Amino acid sequence: MSRSRILSAVAVCGVVSLGVARGASVYVVRFDTTGGPPVLAEPPCTFLSYRDEIVFHNAGSTDAVVGLLGVSNGTASQPQTLTIEAGATRTSEGGDSSAAATWAPDPRPVPGLWVAQIDVPDEVQVSSRLLAIPGLGPQCTGGFPVASSTVYAGIPMPVVRVLTPPGVAQVHLGTDIGGNGSGSDDGRTNIGIYNAGGTTARATAELRRACDDTLLEARTASVPPNEILQLNNFSSVFTGCSALRAAAYETYVVVTVDQPSFSYAVTLSNQRPPWIPVSSSP
Numbered sequence: 001m002s003r004s005r006i007l008s009a010v011a012v013c014g015v016v017s018l019g020v021a022r023g024a025s026v027y028v029v030r031f032d033t034t035g036g037p038p039v040l041a042e043p044p045c046t047f048l049s050y051r052d053e054i055v056f057h058n059a060g061s062t063d064a065v066v067g068l069l070g071v072s073n074g075t076a077s078q079p080q081t082l083t084i085e086a087g088a089t090r091t092s093e094g095g096d097s098s099a100a101a102t103w104a105p106d107p108r109p110v111p112g113l114w115v116a117q118i119d120v121p122d123e124v125q126v127s128s129r130l131l132a133i134p135g136l137g138p139q140c141t142g143g144f145p146v147a148s149s150t151v152y153a154g155i156p157m158p159v160v161r162v163l164t165p166p167g168v169a170q171v172h173l174g175t176d177i178g179g180n181g182s183g184s185d186d187g188r189t190n191i192g193i194y195n196a197g198g199t200t201a202r203a204t205a206e207l208r209r210a211c212d213d214t215l216l217e218a219r220t221a222s223v224p225p226n227e228i229l230q231l232n233n234f235s236s237v238f239t240g241c242s243a244l245r246a247a248a249y250e251t252y253v254v255v256t257v258d259q260p261s262f263s264y265a266v267t268l269s270n271q272r273p274p275w276i277p278v279s280s281s282p
Contacts, residue, residue, distance in 0.1 A: 030115065031113045033051070055092075056126050063083055066099075069117040104116070197261070211241035
């Protein structure tokens with residue numbers, strides 16, 4: 001496929017469990033893979049980088065200040081506050097919103113994934129979403145990888161104001177990318193787990209099909225305190241439903257952690273570059 005066709009492709013390739021919050025303290029998942037190894041989308045040339053975007057809107061009549069309470073996977077060395085004028089919108093992508101860049105551990109974790117706990121006034125609405133940035137690898141440029149100026153955006157990411165208590169199952173519905181009457185499309189599911197507790201957590205992540213609740217894959221993991229990890233590449237490909245209580249392609253995820261926590265699930269297609277062709281507002 002030519003680069004022009006790739007960049008103009010329109011395909012629904014990802015789903016994510018999501019949330020939106022208004023309150024004094026919220027957790028957001030942050031990530032930035034632009035400095036790490038590229039993720040090949042269409043070998044050998046096209047690759048993808050990912051980062052998050054936090055969006056704020058001040059619905060109040062006075063200026064509001066958003067500040068950092070803490071980060072996972074390390075310590076933020078020089079966090080700054082972000083002032084949002086009354087009635088204004090600010091995002092972490094805006095040139096005048098550089099404070100959000102300081103809400104990260106120093107040095108950045110590898111891979112570039114962490115959680116930021118931020119102090120948000122009640123009158124400020126906050127949401128988070130995934131950004132995908134395409135680029136061309138050295139096989140096509142004859143030199144260093146070159147990132148595109150194009151940014152694909154639209155998949156909401158979790159915004160959490162209440163942690164899940166230990167032992168309570170976290171169910172993420174609709175984690176499939178569709179399929180046909182006999183089974184699911186060729187996709188993979190990545191499951192993120194944040195341990196907000198003071199000791200190492202034992203976490204169990206399950207991918208199940210909705211038609212008959214059959215377990216497709218289960219994994220356990222140890223998550224250090226105040227850290228987030230992502231379990232990648234759960235295969236969501238299946239056929240052979242024994243019941244039809246849901247469509248033959250639907251899946252869901254169940255996460256159980258023995259410490260206070262939250263989790264999320266993202267499913268991507270294995271057959272198409274995961275450009276993000278639509279945007280949704282939770």
